[in-house]
Amino acid sequence: MTPTDRIYTKALEVYKTDRLARQFIELPHMMLGDKTPIEVAADDPKGADRVIEILGRLQHGSAA
Structure with missing residues (x-):
């Protein structure tokens, strides 16, 4: 699965x-x-992980 797919x-x-x-x-x-999640995933090998972490915080009610 690509970073964008994840x-x-x-x-x-x-x-x-x-x-x-x-x-x-x-x-x-x-x-x-102030970058888009897609940009972050493309610019940094760990970028998708950072975005998924933010989504996890949102999902569980933490500030993101």
Whole structure:
């Protein structure tokens, strides 16, 4: 599975709809230095892990 696939799968698990999952992965996020999750995954080998960690925090009610 590609890093983008991993991010999308987790985002879909968290947000439940394709539209919201795609919105999350395509918009800049302040915890990612105002980069999009897709950019972070492409720029850094551990980038997808960082994004998935943020999604996990959102899923469990922590600040993200």
